[in-house]
Amino acid sequence: GTPALVRRYGRPFPQALHQAPFLMPADQAMVAASLRRWFEAHALTPDIRGEFADSALLKVFGSAGVGLSAPSRWAATSGRRS
Numbered sequence: 001g002t003p004a005l006v007r008r009y010g011r012p013f014p015q016a017l018h019q020a021p022f023l024m025p026a027d028q029a030m031v032a033a034s035l036r037r038w039f040e041a042h043a044l045t046p047d048i049r050g051e052f053a054d055s056a057l058l059k060v061f062g063s064a065g066v067g068l069s070a071p072s073r074w075a076a077t078s079g080r081r082s
Contacts, residue, residue: 001068009068014042021067022046026053035070 007018015016032051039046049067052058062069
């Protein structure tokens with residue numbers, strides 16, 4: 001997401017993510033499922049603006065301010081977290 005989106009939806013974390021515009025990875029089912037479980041565990045319902053099979057395209061939409069996405073570092077380790 002853009003700095004403006006991060007400022008708007010970054011605090012208080014994670015509550016500010018409720019109904020925030022969010023971009024989901026579609027090509028990595030484990031990552032998407034992990035994100036959905038995390039949202040549910042925190043009683044969050046983001047506004048899913050798109051699901052992207054291409055991570056580069058997800059980054060383009062995020063850079064354009066369409067929505068937030070999970071940090072790639074989190075996505076890379078999400079399969080090992082509950």
